Amino acid sequence: MASPMKSITEPRASSSASPEASAELQTLTGSQIIWDTLVHEGVSVVFGYPGGAIMPAYDAMPAYPIRHVLVRHEQGAAHMADGYARASGKVGVCIATSGPGATNLVTGIANAMMDSIPMVCITGQVSSHLIGSDGFQEVDFTGVTLPITKHNILVTRTQDIMPAIRQAFYIASSGRPGPVVVDITKDAQQGSIEYRYDSSPIRLPGYRPEHHPVPREIEKAAEMIKAAKRPIIFCGHGVIEANATAQLLEFVQKTNFPVAATLLGLGGFPATHPLSLGMMGMHGEAWVNTAIQEADLIIAMGMRFDDRVTGNLKTYAQNAKKIHIELDPAEINKNVKVELPLVGDVRDILRMLLPQVEKRSCDEWNAHITELKGSTAVREIQSLPDNGRLFAAHVIHDLWRHTQGKALVVTDVGQHQMWEAQYYKHDYPRKLLTSGGAGTMGFALPAAMGARMACPGDEVWVVVGDGGFQMTACELATCAQEDIKVNIAIINNGFLGMVRQWQQFFYGGRYVATPIKSPDFVKLADAHGLKGLRVTKRSEVQAAVEAARSFKETCIIDFRVEQEDSVYPMVPAGADLDNMIRRPVPVAAAGGEIPSEELPGEAQKDVPPHNPIFETGKDN
Ligand SMILES: Cc1ncc(C[n+]2csc(CCOP(=O)(O)OP(=O)(O)O)c2C)c(N)n1
Ligand SMILES: [Mg+2]
Numbered sequence: 001m002a003s004p005m006k007s008i009t010e011p012r013a014s015s016s017a018s019p020e021a022s023a024e025l026q027t028l029t030g031s032q033i034i035w036d037t038l039v040h041e042g043v044s045v046v047f048g049y050p051g052g053a054i055m056p057a058y059d060a061m062p063a064y065p066i067r068h069v070l071v072r073h074e075q076g077a078a079h080m081a082d083g084y085a086r087a088s089g090k091v092g093v094c095i096a097t098s099g100p101g102a103t104n105l106v107t108g109i110a111n112a113m114m115d116s117i118p119m120v121c122i123t124g125q126v127s128s129h130l131i132g133s134d135g136f137q138e139v140d141f142t143g144v145t146l147p148i149t150k151h152n153i154l155v156t157r158t159q160d161i162m163p164a165i166r167q168a169f170y171i172a173s174s175g176r177p178g179p180v181v182v183d184i185t186k187d188a189q190q191g192s193i194e195y196r197y198d199s200s201p202i203r204l205p206g207y208r209p210e211h212h213p214v215p216r217e218i219e220k221a222a223e224m225i226k227a228a229k230r231p232i233i234f235c236g237h238g239v240i241e242a243n244a245t246a247q248l249l250e251f252v253q254k255t256n257f258p259v260a261a262t263l264l265g266l267g268g269f270p271a272t273h274p275l276s277l278g279m280m281g282m283h284g285e286a287w288v289n290t291a292i293q294e295a296d297l298i299i300a301m302g303m304r305f306d307d308r309v310t311g312n313l314k315t316y317a318q319n320a321k322k323i324h325i326e327l328d329p330a331e332i333n334k335n336v337k338v339e340l341p342l343v344g345d346v347r348d349i350l351r352m353l354l355p356q357v358e359k360r361s362c363d364e365w366n367a368h369i370t371e372l373k374g375s376t377a378v379r380e381i382q383s384l385p386d387n388g389r390l391f392a393a394h395v396i397h398d399l400w401r402h403t404q405g406k407a408l409v410v411t412d413v414g415q416h417q418m419w420e421a422q423y424y425k426h427d428y429p430r431k432l433l434t435s436g437g438a439g440t441m442g443f444a445l446p447a448a449m450g451a452r453m454a455c456p457g458d459e460v461w462v463v464v465g466d467g468g469f470q471m472t473a474c475e476l477a478t479c480a481q482e483d484i485k486v487n488i489a490i491i492n493n494g495f496l497g498m499v500r501q502w503q504q505f506f507y508g509g510r511y512v513a514t515p516i517k518s519p520d521f522v523k524l525a526d527a528h529g530l531k532g533l534r535v536t537k538r539s540e541v542q543a544a545v546e547a548a549r550s551f552k553e554t555c556i557i558d559f560r561v562e563q564e565d566s567v568y569p570m571v572p573a574g575a576d577l578d579n580m581i582r583r584p585v586p587v588a589a590a591g592g593e594i595p596s597e598e599l600p601g602e603a604q605k606d607v608p609p610h611n612p613i614f615e616t617g618k619d620n
């Protein structure tokens with residue numbers, strides 16, 4: 001993680017009117033100032049949960065044109081704000097009371113920090129005279145969130161509220177985005193001051209969010225691009241965050257360089273484009289990881305070379321020179337040493353680079369990568385005949401087909417997340433939202449609700465495991481109360497599947513604490529006044545998807561999938577990137593036998609019995 005930005009000064013009191021002040025001087029309470037400032041920042045929806053220390057703010061809320069979504073757990077509020085931000089590109093806002101309300105936000109804040117999501121979290125704090133006295137529901141929330149926020153501010157005076165919130169929005173959304181906490185004491189909310197909104201530009205000494213490469217560096221990049229014979233572009237999350245997808249497409253059209261994506265970069269370059277290679281890394285496509293190891297030039301855009309992407313750093317992409325286009329200087333040479341860093345906004349840099357790059361072809365290299373793909377076709381699960389069993393990959397693939405690849409998909413964390421990344425071809429940015437850096441189970445449902453609020457015209461699909469769904473399933477009640485329509489595909493394998501897979505490959509097949517029993521999801525939907533369906537065969541997928549779309553309510557589909565399927569390929573943690581465990585060649589394609597070297601480990605030969613609490617294909 002990049003070092004959080006901590007160097008700015010305390011917000012200055014500014015009840016004094018600035019020349020650009022946009023409104024008349026009026027007497028307002030701190031609570032009113034919170035909402036007035038949010039309205040000025042363009043906020044139209046917040047996600048939250050009330051309690052003692054934030055009650056004054058809630059009391060003032062109805063007078064302002066802001067919709068409040070009442071969640072069932074504050075973690076949900078943070079993920080909803082996060083999903084709202086990812087889908088819209090705007091700052092998401094969540095709100096909670098002090099103590100347990102605030103600490104319930106922590107997972108959501110850490111999640112947003114790891115994925116650089118702009119978010120402002122407003123929390124109530126005990127009155128200033130109680131701070132440090134272990135007052136009722138007192139938690140030092142700026143202390144707690146110091147390492148998981150881009151910045152945080154404790155506000156104890158009414159006149160500091162507006163400047164603090166303005167700074168929070170500015171810091172959250174400028175440079176490399178991230179979450180900012182504004183913790184406001186109850187007495188600051190209750191006090192009154194003469195107030196007018198200050199719209200003057202924010203200046204924070206020591207905070208320099210913008211960087212620009214010098215022209216010589218751009219020229220050097222153009223030379224390296226010209227000289228490359230085996231180049232690959234890496235499309236990272238920063239391409240999407242910087243709205244640089246059009247520039248990337250133009251760059252590829254000029255150079256004919258192939259593009260691989262990180263998990264969070266999926267959708268930054270159209271997946272159905274002939275030069276799109278797919279995902280890299282631990283569960284990346286085999287040909288992508290092989291090509292990376294063979295490449296002579298990597299142009300990494302808006303990504304941070306995390307360990308799930310690189311595998312063993314000592315053997316990673318040894319043959320490649322590297323150009324790293326990245327906004328955060330802290331990421332340069334952090335994990336992977338690069339020949340040429342270009343520090344700045346990806347879109348700006350591509351705009352500078354494009355006129356300097358000559359049109360060229362890359363036929364030999366692209367043909368070689370196509371050859372690499374060829375050897376994987378027999379392992380392709382889609383080419384298996386329908387044997388009556390439902391594989392998760394089938395569900396995702398069919399979902400992609402039936403939604404014409406246009407849905408906004410929000411995934412949770414686990415096997416289903418990787419299958420989604422592999423089988424749903426994302427052609428558009430901000431249409432795949434997933435928890436990358438933190439890998440937070442429970443993210444999908446609330447984040448999808450936030451995304452739906454941001455993009456009410458979008459068809460939103462939650463792709464979630466039976467385990468992760470149960471972590472935040474309480475938000476179904478929020479869907480019902482707030483009339484938020486999402487479609488929920490539970491990839492129900494009766495296991496904490498990704499952990500089960502690791503147990504199968506690396507822990508001798510001992511399935512400790514991974515078989516998981518679920519409630520009847522169809523009845524659960526019904527209990528909330530929502531729709532529920534169950535699918536056990538591939539032939540039922542299409543009708544269920546169509547039914548879910550046709551309901552005006554949120555609909556859960558309980559997809560009873562193959563229980564012990566694994567995600568392939570897999571680079572074991574810390575292994576060389578091209579040292580992948582591959583899907584065993586299907587028995588039919590291999591002439592009846594699976595060659596033993598194809599087996600992923602000892603455990604595969606001695607597969608333990610199915611989870612006894614769940615029988616695939618049967619109601620339970
Ligand atoms: C909050 C949290 N706790 C634990 C984990 C570790 N973990 C990663 S994947 C996984 C299993 C997920 O199971 P499920 O939701 O059923 O999805 P599946 O892998 O079966 O598709 C677990 C426990 C995590 N990522 N997040
Ligand atoms: Mg599962």
